[in-house]
Amino acid sequence: MNDKIFLLLIERYFYTARTSIGRLYFQYAQNFVQFPLVIGKEYFCFTLEDTVRPSNIKVYGNTCLPGGLECSVGLFENDHYKKTIIFYTETDKETILVPPLKWAGCLAHNGIDYSQTEGCVLVGSKLYPAMTPDKEPTILTGMKDALRLRVDKALKEGYTIKAKFVNLNQLT
Numbered sequence: 459m460n461d462k463i464f465l466l467l468i469e470r471y472f473y474t475a476r477t478s479i480g481r482l483y484f485q486y487a488q489n490f491v492q493f494p495l496v497i498g499k500e501y502f503c504f505t506l507e508d509t510v511r512p513s514n515i516k517v518y519g520n521t522c523l524p525g526g527l528e529c530s531v532g533l534f535e536n537d538h539y540k541k542t543i544i545f546y547t548e549t550d551k552e553t554i555l556v557p558p559l560k561w562a563g564c565l566a567h568n569g570i571d572y573s574q575t576e577g578c579v580l581v582g583s584k585l586y587p588a589m590t591p592d593k594e595p596t597i598l599t600g601m602k603d604a605l606r607l608r609v610d611k612a613l614k615e616g617y618t619i620k621a622k623f624v625n626l627n628q629l630t
Contacts, residue, residue, distance in 0.1 A: 462486075462487065462615075462616050462617045462618060463486065463487075463617065463618055463620055464484065464485075464486045464609075464612040464617035464618070464619050464620070465484070465485040465486060465620050465621070465622055466482060466483075466484065466531060466609075466619070466620070466621040466622070467482070467483040467484075467485045467499070467621075467622050467624065468480050468481075468482050468505050468579065468621065468622070468623045468624065469481050469483065469624045469626055470505070470507070470510065470522075470525070470623070470624065470625050470626060471626045471627075471628070471629045472595070472628065472629050473509065473510055473628055474509065474594055474595070475509060476508070476509050476520075476572040476594055477506060477507070477508070477509060477571070477572045477594055477595055478505075478506070478507045478508065478509055478510050478522050478625075479504065479505070479506055479585065479595055480504070480505040480506075480507070481501060481502075481503070481504060481505065482501075482502045482503050482504070482505050482579075482581060482605075483499050483500060483501055483502060484498070484499075484500045484502055484608065484612075485497060485498065485499050485500075486498060486612070486617065502601070502604075502605065502608070503581050503582060503583050503601040503604075503605070504581070504582055504583065504584070504585045504597055505579050505580065505581055505597075506569070506571065506572070506575065506579075506580040506582070506585075506595065506596070506597040507522035507523070507575055507578075507579050507580070508520050508521050508522045508572055508575045508577060509521065509522065509572075510522055510525065510625055514558065514559065516559045518577075519575075519576045519577050520572075520577070521577060522575075522577070522579075522623075523545070523554060523556075523561065523564060523577075523579075523623050524556055524559070524623065525623055525624060525625030526623070526624070526625075527547075527554070527556060527621075527622070527623045528620060528621070528622045528623075529545050529546060529547045529554055529620065529621050530545070530546050530547065530551075530618075530619070530620060530621075531543050531544070531545055531546075531609060531619040531620060531621050532544050532546060532551050532619070533606070533609070533610065533613075534565060539565060539567050539602075541603070541606050542565050542566055542567050542602050542605075542606055543565065543566050543605060543606055543609050543619075544563065544564065544565050544566075545564045545565075545566075545579075545621055546564075561577055563578075564577055564578055564579070565578045565579070566578065566579045566580075566581050566602060566605055567579075567580065567581070567600075567602050568580065568581065568582065568600025568601070568602045569597070569600070570596050570597060570598070571594060571595075571596045571597070572594060580597050580600075581597075581600065581601040581602055581605055582597035582598050582599050582600050582601055583598070583599040583601055584597070584598040584599045585597055585598075586598055
């Protein structure tokens, strides 16, 4: 079993009725010679997802993955999204199952706001506007291609790619 884990850590910190905003970090052992191992945490981009809902509540296409979820990450490609990554827990490498809830085809891709998430994770380098309770935030300058390249590089370096979704307290 490979113990070289490259973790995509998504820390959500701002929530509205429709949107969850977070930051995506890469967390991994920087080398395997030094002991104890030094785990690096490298900021990559902002994330925008559908709203967080209480446990066991899911609205199709309008609910983000549950906080605390740890899952696998794979490479994905289709005509619409081109090359990107997919999150999964099941052997079909497409499904996330957190009984009784189920997601299928949860990708990281470019987009602007909650209307384009459909349960996926939007990735971008800019967040607009400044977060206020009366405006839904948008995410700009998509980072999907850069994310896919970094994950592909980690795979070539022998890492197993995982993701962890964390719900932090609301930033005020």
